[in-house]
Amino acid sequence: MSATTDREVLLSLKHVEISFDNGGKHKFKAVQDANFDIYKGETFALVGESGSGKTTIGRAIMRINELSDGEITFEGKRISGKLSKQEDTAVIRSIQMIFQDPAASLNERATIEYIISEGLYNFHLYKNEEDRLAKVDRALEEVGLLPEHKSRYPHEFSGGQRQRVGIARALIMEPKLVVADEPISALDVSIRAQVLNLMNKLKNEKSLTYLFIAHDLSVVRFIADRIAVIHLGRIVEIAETEELFAYPIHPYTISLLSAVPMPDPIIEKQREPIVYSETVQEKTGPDYAMREIRPEHYVYCTPEQAKAYAEALDK
Amino acid sequence: MMEIQEENLFEFAEFDEKESEHIAAPRYSYWKSVWRTFIRSKVTVALTIFLIVLISFALIQPLYSGYDPLIAPNINKAENQYLPPSSEHIFGTDNIGNEVWDVVWAGARNSIIVSFVSTAIIMVLGILVGALWGFSKKMDKWMIEVYNVVANVPYLLLAMILSYVLGAGLGPLIFVMTCIDWIYVAYFIRTQVMIIRDREYNLASKCLGTRTFTMIQKNILPYLVSVIVTYISREIPALISYEVFLSYMGLGLGTNYASLGRTISQYKSFMTGYPHLFWIPVLVLAAIAISLYVVGQKLADATDPRTHR
Numbered sequence: 001m002s003a004t005t006d007r008e009v010l011l012s013l014k015h016v017e018i019s020f021d022n023g024g025k026h027k028f029k030a031v032q033d034a035n036f037d038i039y040k041g042e043t044f045a046l047v048g049e050s051g052s053g054k055t056t057i058g059r060a061i062m063r064i065n066e067l068s069d070g071e072i073t074f075e076g077k078r079i080s081g082k083l084s085k086q087e088d089t090a091v092i093r094s095i096q097m098i099f100q101d102p103a104a105s106l107n108e109r110a111t112i113e114y115i116i117s118e119g120l121y122n123f124h125l126y127k128n129e130e131d132r133l134a135k136v137d138r139a140l141e142e143v144g145l146l147p148e149h150k151s152r153y154p155h156e157f158s159g160g161q162r163q164r165v166g167i168a169r170a171l172i173m174e175p176k177l178v179v180a181d182e183p184i185s186a187l188d189v190s191i192r193a194q195v196l197n198l199m200n201k202l203k204n205e206k207s208l209t210y211l212f213i214a215h216d217l218s219v220v221r222f223i224a225d226r227i228a229v230i231h232l233g234r235i236v237e238i239a240e241t242e243e244l245f246a247y248p249i250h251p252y253t254i255s256l257l258s259a260v261p262m263p264d265p266i267i268e269k270q271r272e273p274i275v276y277s278e279t280v281q282e283k284t285g286p287d288y289a290m291r292e293i294r295p296e297h298y299v300y301c302t303p304e305q306a307k308a309y310a311e312a313l314d315k
Numbered sequence: 316m317m318e319i320q321e322e323n324l325f326e327f328a329e330f331d332e333k334e335s336e337h338i339a340a341p342r343y344s345y346w347k348s349v350w351r352t353f354i355r356s357k358v359t360v361a362l363t364i365f366l367i368v369l370i371s372f373a374l375i376q377p378l379y380s381g382y383d384p385l386i387a388p389n390i391n392k393a394e395n396q397y398l399p400p401s402s403e404h405i406f407g408t409d410n411i412g413n414e415v416w417d418v419v420w421a422g423a424r425n426s427i428i429v430s431f432v433s434t435a436i437i438m439v440l441g442i443l444v445g446a447l448w449g450f451s452k453k454m455d456k457w458m459i460e461v462y463n464v465v466a467n468v469p470y471l472l473l474a475m476i477l478s479y480v481l482g483a484g485l486g487p488l489i490f491v492m493t494c495i496d497w498i499y500v501a502y503f504i505r506t507q508v509m510i511i512r513d514r515e516y517n518l519a520s521k522c523l524g525t526r527t528f529t530m531i532q533k534n535i536l537p538y539l540v541s542v543i544v545t546y547i548s549r550e551i552p553a554l555i556s557y558e559v560f561l562s563y564m565g566l567g568l569g570t571n572y573a574s575l576g577r578t579i580s581q582y583k584s585f586m587t588g589y590p591h592l593f594w595i596p597v598l599v600l601a602a603i604a605i606s607l608y609v610v611g612q613k614l615a616d617a618t619d620p621r622t623h624r
Contacts, residue, residue, distance in 0.1 A: 062522050092524040104515040108620075109345065109537035119523040146336050153343050161336065166519070173523070 015070035045224035096170035102162035106154040113150040160191035353617035382417035421573035430554035441500025449508025483569030548611020552604035
């Protein structure tokens with residue numbers, strides 16, 4: 001594991017808060033004070049239970065959800081809030097998204113050719129028709145599909161194939177950062193590995209950076225370099241993958257890890273899930289902040305708790 | 316006994332990964348499937364042919380019949396009046412000696428033209444405004460107020476005032492019939508657009524930087540073909556009936572135009588004495604309206620991809 005401090009920061013979230021209000025009276029904060037950096041070339045995973053706000057963060061980066069506070073910067077430039085048309089185009093081209101549900105994320109009434117060319121059409125990223133078709137063919141081949149699929153419609157494909165169409169559509173824009181919002185959770189178990197391996201292969205070939213949003217820890221352990229654990233809209237722990245699995249510190253992370261099922265009946269029988277409840281530890285307060293407990297391992301806690309965590313780890 | 320060597324027992328079965336991606340099903344085309352579903356039922360095909368013959372006849376026959384509502388050449392020939400249908404006079408003759416056959420088709424022609432043109436205007440305007448309305452939250456705020464006001468204007472009263480102000484004629488009648496109806500279509504389309512606007516594939520298009528107009532054209536309207544065709548199939552016969560109603564009330568076309576509504580209105584006093592005069596135009600109206608409705612409904616079903624096999 002190399003030191004991450006000297007690496008180039010690609011995307012950075014600073015004090016990001018996202019809230020939804022219905023008519024102004026009731027404000028629901030989906031994400032509060034989220035801070036993290038994503039370094040160039042890494043796979044950064046955002047893990048949490050449903051409703052924890054991980055998809056909301058992903059969508060805020062895609063600028064579908066607006067921030068109510070804080071800012072998001074990409075390559076040092078602010079991308080949240082209002083952007084000029086030029087900046088807008090640049091951001092769309094550099095950040096692309098892979099969606100969760102391959103059954104819902106493709107336009108059923110368009111051919112695969114149109115779906116994959118959509119980004120090319122929008123910014124006229126081709127010299128002529130031949131060039132566009134060649135680009136589509138190449139994109140299809142990269143994800144293991146055939147050029148003959150161009151004239152087909154999405155409903156003719158299996159879930160895994162559709163997800164690969166979604167990947168091809170995102171990657172034809174030659175993005176730098178790809179936000180993958182639970183890209184395999186809607187897929188059949190038998191093809192999850194196929195899509196994950198494809199994503200890894202493409203990452204190496206095109207030197208991409210991934211923000212991988214997931215709830216499945218075994219998948220995250222396989223693909224991610226660093227992990228942020230999010231609970232009820234608040235990031236509670238950030239660490240490198242092996243560090244987090246070896247030394248989980250925050251009670252929520254411990255509880256989350258204890259819930260991972262093991263494919264071994266003997267271990268599985270002895271596994272005792274640790275239930276996390278807010279009475280175990282007060283969740284938030286003025287003293288709370290992200291504190292470095294071990295190198296590159298940050299936990300959301302008070303100074304006293306930080307001391308206690310460090311002492312517990314020394315034993 | 317032969318000694319079994321373990322490494323010979325199994326070998327890797329090879330398979331072509333590319334081949335497994337191949338789709339064997341025949342190519343799908345939306346409009347071809349619509350056509351195949353539509354012609355699957357013989358009744359539908361027969362009714363469609365009947366409808367096409369009926370409408371083309373209504374459009375063409377008056378051009379050659381020489382019928383003019385302002386001229387009554389046989390008004391002084393008593394032997395030519397009130398004749399029942401026969402081989403010589405197919406639908407008989409009326410109180411002023413006109414061929415009912417000519418009168419009915421000339422009326423049907425105007426009614427059909429008015430309803431088709433009005434439907435086209437209503438649908439184009441309604442879909443355009445409705446699609447933008449469904450997309451834009453800003454527009455929704457004030458459009459919904461406009462809708463609330465316009466939808467509560469008493470329609471018949473407005474039709475009466477407009478026909479007095481604008482006079483009787485094809486143009487004013489079409490205006491009267493379209494000036495309110497388009498907002499109902501727009502409202503209907505707005506609701507449909509709102510239902511599918513935030514689906515994930517539309518978010519995906521947004522992330523790819525697709526402009527609203529392209530989204531409407533490629534992501535929204537193709538999904539609405541079926542509901543739009545359903546709406547049209549109800550709108551055309553409804554407007555034919557509405558034209559008849561307005562003309563019957565004296566609000567539609569003037570005396571210098573033939574119209575099914577005016578014809579029925581004129582002949583209604585002969586309902587007991589010469590029932591054929593009243594019933595023939597009514598039956599022609601019913602034949603046109605019902606077959607248009609049924610064929611339209613069948614087409615609407617066929618455009619729904621769930622019915623495609």
